[in-house]
Amino acid sequence: MSVITIALPSKGRIKEDTAAIFERAGLAISAVGNDRSYRGRIEGMDGVEIAYLSASEIARELAxxxxxxxVTGEDLVREGMAGADGRVEFCARLGFGQADVVVAVPEIWLDVETMADLGDVAADFRARHGRRLQIATKYWRLTQQFFSSQHGIQLYRIVESLGATEGAPAAGQADIIVDITSTGSTLRANHLKILSDGVILKSEACLVRxxxxxxxxxxxxxxxVEAVRGVL
Ligand SMILES: Nc1ncnc2c1ncn2[C@@H]1O[C@H](COP(=O)(O)OP(=O)(O)OP(=O)(O)O)[C@@H](O)[C@H]1O
Ligand SMILES: O=P(O)(O)OC[C@H]1O[C@H](OP(=O)(O)OP(=O)(O)O)[C@H](O)[C@@H]1O
Known part of the structure; x- marks a missing residue:
């Protein structure tokens, strides 16, 4: 019988809630080795190992x-692999770690409220500014899918951003952004607004197989799967 490995967040915002769900589900985890070990087991279940990894590593290991x-965010899983639904199953949505992946533009773009408006801006951008519309994001795949496949917008350039993405337009590094938001306060502080049809994904922490x-x-x-679903 092969070992079943479950990867759980070792740090970050979804760590504690994940541990609490497993506890409630009767899947009590004990550390293997000392307290700082990144391996665990489930009491009373043989052949099941827990591996503690960061949220983005978990998405990579599932891929x-x-x-x-x-257990990781749906955003990280979908960003980390093409055709996610064929390769993994989202077994349960866990009700925490909620964040929306959104398209946001400067508030002062008064005539840009929708993706169609943004498509018009992108089409004119080179003629007006001598370059393509630049989008700062760490969500390359989700951005390309949403802009190119879903909205038929092809004229843009992605500028990789690994942090403080909301600051990129003011810093002159990009024109608009794709990033996650939860309370919206970071967007507001940076004078950015979400397009009315600019929610790419409503993400939350999921049990993924x-x-x-x-x-x-x-x-x-x-x-x-049943133990976790049973406590939601
Ligand atoms: N306000 C928020 N900011 C960032 N991520 C959030 C927020 N709210 C929920 N999340 C979700 O939390 C998950 C990332 O968790 P977290 O930022 O704690 O990971 P991390 O430990 O920093 O992982 P890594 O180092 O691998 O990036 C993502 O799926 C994200 O959608
Ligand atoms: O809508 P809000 O509630 O303002 O949250 C959104 C912000 O929170 C996260 O950043 P965080 O400062 O947590 O840093 P991180 O990206 O490094 O996790 C995220 O990257 C956004 O910038």
Whole structure:
């Protein structure tokens, strides 16, 4: 019987809520080795290992199939792999870690309220400014899908941003942004507004399973999913 690995957040904003859900679900975790160990096991369940990783690492490990289950944000999973629904199953939405991935533009762009308006701006941008519309984001894949595939906007350039994305327009590094927002205060502080149809994804923490043929008749897999669903 192969080992089932569950990756849980080792730090960050979704760590504590994840631990609480597993506890409530009767999946009590004990550390393997000392207290600072990044490995654990579930009491009373043989052949199940817990691996503690960061939220973005969990998304990567689900993509590569290195882990069987992971708890992480839907945004990170969809950004981390093409065709996510074919490769992983979102088994449960856990009700915390909510954040929207949004398209936001400077508040002073008074005549830009929708993606269609933004498409018009992008089409004229080179003629007016001598370059393409620049979008600051760390969500490359979600941005390309939303702009190119969903809205048919092709004339833009993504500028990679690894932090303080909301500051990029004021700093002259980009014209608009794609980033996550929860309370909206960072957008407001940076004089940015969300387009009315600019919500790309409403994300939250999820229990995610890498689709593997072995899982189909493995009772431990069904047991883990049912235990978590049972306490939501
Ligand atoms: N206000 C917020 N800012 C950033 N992320 C948020 C926010 N609210 C919820 N999230 C979600 O939390 C998840 C990221 O968690 P967190 O930022 O704690 O990870 P992390 O430990 O910093 O991970 P990593 O180091 O891998 O980026 C994402 O799925 C994100 O959508
Ligand atoms: O809508 P709000 O409630 O203002 O939250 C959104 C902001 O919070 C996060 O940044 P954070 O400062 O947590 O840093 P991080 O991106 O490094 O986690 C995120 O990257 C946004 O900038």
């Amino acid at each position: 590569s199939g290195a882990v069987d289950f992971g 890498a689709r593997k043929p072995d899982h189909e008749d493995d009772p431990r897999v069904a047991q883990i």
